Each structure stands twice: as C-alpha cells, then as structure tokens.
Amino acid sequence: MRSVNHFSGVVPANSTRRWFAPRFPQDWRVVWSIVPTAPLQDTAPQIETRIMTERQSADFIQYWIEVQNLSASQVSFDSRYTVLNIT
Numbered sequence: 001m002r003s004v005n006h007f008s009g010v011v012p013a014n015s016t017r018r019w020f021a022p023r024f025p026q027d028w029r030v031v032w033s034i035v036p037t038a039p040l041q042d043t044a045p046q047i048e049t050r051i052m053t054e055r056q057s058a059d060f061i062q063y064w065i066e067v068q069n070l071s072a073s074q075v076s077f078d079s080r081y082t083v084l085n086i087t
Contacts, residue, residue, distance in 0.1 A: 003080040003082045004082070006079045008037070008076065008077065009067065009079065010076050011067050011069040011077070013069060013073050013075075014070075014071070016066060016067065016068040017066070019064075019067075020063065020065070022060070023060045023062070024060060025059065026058070026061050028086055030061075030063070030083055030084070031081065031082050032049070032080070032081050033079075033081075035077060035079075036075050036077050037078055038076040046069065047069055049065065051065055065079055
C-alpha cells in the first residue's frame with residue numbers, strides 16, 4: 001500500500017470548502033487523509049474533514065471531501081488516498 005497525493009487546496013480562515021474526486025472504481029476500498037501543509041504550527045488542530053460518497057454508476061464512486069478550517073489563518077493542505085484492497 002502507498003498513499004497517492006490526489007490534489008492540494010486552500011481553505012480561508014474559519015471557513016469550510018468542499019471538493020470532489022470522481023470515478024473511483026467501485027471495488028476499491030479507499031481511505032482518505034487530509035494533511036495541513038501550511039502554516040506550520042504545534043498548538044492546536046488546524047482542520048477537520050468529512051468524507052462523503054456518491055454512487056456515480058454501477059462501476060464508479062465519487063468522493064466528496066469537506067475541509068473545515070478551525071483556525072484564524074488560511075490553511076493549505078494535501079489530500080491523499082490509499083487503496084486498501086481491490087476486490
């Protein structure tokens with residue numbers, strides 16, 4: 001298993017944004033992680049995430065990635081996914 005950097009994003013201070021990742025094969029078991037990249041800090045959580053799914057077709061899943069910025073500063077992040085298994 002290895003993580004793949006899917007996309008990067010920015011969330012303004014104290015706000016929430018949503019992205020989507022379409023056309024993942026329905027037989028993949030995918031785990032997402034959203035990792036802050038800037039600003040650097042060591043005091044409190046910067047973001048909170050929520051992953052939602054939508055069945056696009058019999059063969060594909062679309063993921064909706066919601067990122068909430070918990071801080072008073074703009075936060076940049078990387079979204080990564082790992083395929084656990086392919087059934």
